[in-house]
Amino acid sequence: MSVLIPEAMPVRTPRRKLATGANPYAPAPARIMRIRELTSDIRLFDLRFTDSTLADSFAFRPGQFVELSVLGVGEGPFSLPSSPTRRGVFQLGIRRVGSLTNYLFDHVIEGDEVGIRGPLGNGFPIEMFEGQDMLLVAGGLGMVPLRGLLNYLIDQRERFGRVILLYGTRTPEQVLFRDELQSLSHRGDAEILLSVDDTQGQAWTGKVGVVTELLDMVKFDVSRTYAVACGPPVFYKFMLEKLVDRGFGRHRIYLSLERRMECGVGKCGHCAVGYTFTCLHGPVFSYWDAINLPELIYT
Amino acid sequence: MQTLRMDSRLLNSFLEALRAWGTLVAPVERSPGVFALAEIEDVGSARPEAQRTILPFKKLLLKPSFCMLERRDGQAARESTDNDPGPMVYFGAHACDIHALKILDLLYLSEYVDPYYKRNRERLTVVGHGCFPDEKCFCRSQGTANVDDGFDLFLTPLEGRYLVTIASARGDDIVRANQALFEPSTRRDVQEYMTRLKEREKTFTLSMDVTDLPYVLELKRDDPVWEELGKKCLCCGSCSMVCPTCSCFNVHDEIPEEGVTRRMRKWDACLYREYALVAGGHNFRATRADRVKNRYYHKQEAFVREFGKPSCVGCGRCIENCPTGINVVEVFKAVRGEL
Numbered sequence A: 001m002s003v004l005i006p007e008a009m010p011v012r013t014p015r016r017k018l019a020t021g022a023n024p025y026a027p028a029p030a031r032i033m034r035i036r037e038l039t040s041d042i043r044l045f046d047l048r049f050t051d052s053t054l055a056d057s058f059a060f061r062p063g064q065f066v067e068l069s070v071l072g073v074g075e076g077p078f079s080l081p082s083s084p085t086r087r088g089v090f091q092l093g094i095r096r097v098g099s100l101t102n103y104l105f106d107h108v109i110e111g112d113e114v115g116i117r118g119p120l121g122n123g124f125p126i127e128m129f130e131g132q133d134m135l136l137v138a139g140g141l142g143m144v145p146l147r148g149l150l151n152y153l154i155d156q157r158e159r160f161g162r163v164i165l166l167y168g169t170r171t172p173e174q175v176l177f178r179d180e181l182q183s184l185s186h187r188g189d190a191e192i193l194l195s196v197d198d199t200q201g202q203a204w205t206g207k208v209g210v211v212t213e214l215l216d217m218v219k220f221d222v223s224r225t226y227a228v229a230c231g232p233p234v235f236y237k238f239m240l241e242k243l244v245d246r247g248f249g250r251h252r253i254y255l256s257l258e259r260r261m262e263c264g265v266g267k268c269g270h271c272a273v274g275y276t277f278t279c280l281h282g283p284v285f286s287y288w289d290a291i292n293l294p295e296l297i298y299t
Numbered sequence B: 001m002q003t004l005r006m007d008s009r010l011l012n013s014f015l016e017a018l019r020a021w022g023t024l025v026a027p028v029e030r031s032p033g034v035f036a037l038a039e040i041e042d043v044g045s046a047r048p049e050a051q052r053t054i055l056p057f058k059k060l061l062l063k064p065s066f067c068m069l070e071r072r073d074g075q076a077a078r079e080s081t082d083n084d085p086g087p088m089v090y091f092g093a094h095a096c097d098i099h100a101l102k103i104l105d106l107l108y109l110s111e112y113v114d115p116y117y118k119r120n121r122e123r124l125t126v127v128g129h130g131c132f133p134d135e136k137c138f139c140r141s142q143g144t145a146n147v148d149d150g151f152d153l154f155l156t157p158l159e160g161r162y163l164v165t166i167a168s169a170r171g172d173d174i175v176r177a178n179q180a181l182f183e184p185s186t187r188r189d190v191q192e193y194m195t196r197l198k199e200r201e202k203t204f205t206l207s208m209d210v211t212d213l214p215y216v217l218e219l220k221r222d223d224p225v226w227e228e229l230g231k232k233c234l235c236c237g238s239c240s241m242v243c244p245t246c247s248c249f250n251v252h253d254e255i256p257e258e259g260v261t262r263r264m265r266k267w268d269a270c271l272y273r274e275y276a277l278v279a280g281g282h283n284f285r286a287t288r289a290d291r292v293k294n295r296y297y298h299k300q301e302a303f304v305r306e307f308g309k310p311s312c313v314g315c316g317r318c319i320e321n322c323p324t325g326i327n328v329v330e331v332f333k334a335v336r337g338e339l
Helices: A052-057 A099-106 A140-155 A178-187 A211-217 A233-245 A287-291 B008-021 B095-108 B115-122 B169-177 B187-203 B213-219 B224-232 B238-242 B288-307 B317-321 B328-335
Strands: A028-039 A042-049 A065-070 A074-079 A090-095 A113-120 A133-139 A163-169 A191-196 A225-230 A253-256 A284-286 B002-007 B023-031 B034-039 B065-072 B088-093 B124-129 B153-158 B161-166 B182-184 B249-257 B260-267
Touching: A042 A052, A042 A099, A042 A113, A065 A090, A065 A099, A074 A090, A074 A099, A074 A113, A074 A140, A074 B249, A090 A099, A090 A140, A133 A140, A133 A211, A133 A233, A140 A163, A140 A225, A140 A253, A163 A211, A178 A191, A191 A211, A211 A233, A225 A233, A233 A253, A233 A287, A253 A287, A284 A287, B002 B008, B002 B187, B008 B023, B008 B088, B008 B124, B008 B161, B008 B169, B088 B095, B095 B115, B095 B124, B095 B288, B115 B124, B153 B169, B153 B187, B161 B169, B161 B187, B213 B288, B213 B328, B224 B288, B224 B328, B238 B317, B288 B328, B317 B328
Parallel strands: A133 A163, A133 A225, A163 A191, A225 A253, B023 B088, B088 B124, B124 B153
Antiparallel strands: A028 A042, A028 A113, A042 A090, A065 A074, A065 A113, A253 A284, B002 B161, B002 B182, B023 B034, B065 B260, B153 B161, B249 B260
16 A cells, blocks of 8 residues: 655745645535434544545645635634545545534535635644654644544554553533544554543543543553643643643644634744744644644633 | 936926836825825925825735626626736835835735735835934834835935936836937936935934844833723724734635625734734734733734734834824833833
8 A cells, every 4th residue: 555645844835736726715626425423412424625636646644634615604623533544535524613514514415515724734643653652642633633644554564563542521421432442452553542521421441531531551661652632721721731741852843733723834924823823834843833823822 | 337427407307207107106295294105286286205105005005995806696706906006116216115016016926925925016116215303213223224125216306306216127217218308317326325424314303122022022012001001001002003003914705795795804003902802702812901011012022023014114104193192212212110
């Protein structure tokens, strides 16, 4: 199986263009192949570009994102929970939260066309991860981008060491991709520990507590492990320093951040934090870089 | 770079000749002392010596609001020609204005090229004009008081004539097509230019200490000066609108009208409350102090780290237009604890 991954690029490189077209603001049409409900307010959309050449050649790095748009309704950034190892169809995990997502939930059905621009952002430094143990730490919706990375690691299992996933949600119902994670765990492909804040009276074999507590339940060799964290601001507030306490250098911790990415190509200014455009230099940052950009994590 | 000279009495003929390169745009006097950039019908109305125009040239490269994409019923979405004025000639650009264009070029013509900007920029002819500073000009502190490139022709007024600098092949085209207007420059012209340069240097009254400024700002991130400034700033966005390098924009879709759906692009300002608001309601810069501080940090710290120079050209437009009298030079004095 050949995997097509675009090269990691430093920012402010010579001119480049998006896979979806020379005009970086113009989306390419993509068809919604399948819609699945993950939780009461999160759905997984399978998409395929209408242009079959683009559909088959569309390559992205885990951690990159796309802009999805419905002309007349609006546009928004969404991370890719699918892996580039599975070509042809890509996925978006979308939570109902604003006018565009309301439209996607209420009016869009399988077979409809939407617009896609991308891939955008830097993505995870997967080349550096080769041969290393991987510790993935997700809080809530942070599982969406990490699922793309997880699938990438699993699809090329022999190129990585241990794959550990620590994942916390509020309730058992909110655990995303639960069946999938269970089967990965049973197959022994990944070590997976789940936590919920509250079982709400449902059967639960995982931990009850906050996700940082899961960190105390696993042993790892920090010298050969990269940690990748993704979650809401409050999750970062506790998790990142806890990882440092466990011995991780700040350059061995990566995180993916959310901002108001509008143009996605470093022009409109909305996602700028200090000298960084979250859409162009990010959304993935090492903890060291992130901590040196005030406002980036904890505003 | 080549240097020629032109008799001052030939200016109008020169302006007429420039029309062959596109729509002529120059400062005109709207009311006494108030200048705006406008398309020129009568070349006699051009006022290149105008201190500063209300809005900078960016308004002609990227209109305050324009349609990027449109879709007619039943058809595929297409790139719109809304922001397509055709070739333009910008006459009367001062050194700071030309530096501002170079800054916009860094942003819009690097990485993912902005096709709407590129189209207008590539067809733009820039003819600069020498100026003398007033009490709001601090270009000298920003390193933008003089300019060597980024224009096609530059006219420096001397006694009864202009020293004409050619800085591009297009400038050379213009000169070759109008050879009767120009003659070789002499040592006397150069000497007079040197005298003028010295006088101009002496005329500056406003200056801003930029020593180690990005790091100073880093150290002063939590300084109470920002809270104080937040109380004074209305976050009206005037400074951003008149700034020649502020170029943030918002994208929004118009509700379909007569079968046409449009994706519009409109000037935005980081001072507006909704600027850093994300879906779900979290605002990354909720207070006025956060937002006004961000604007100064972007100009004097962030841009320097990214591109090696500030994105402020010291034109003084923000000083002239702030309704509550915020003066950028005073702000940085306060940051240094010198007020």
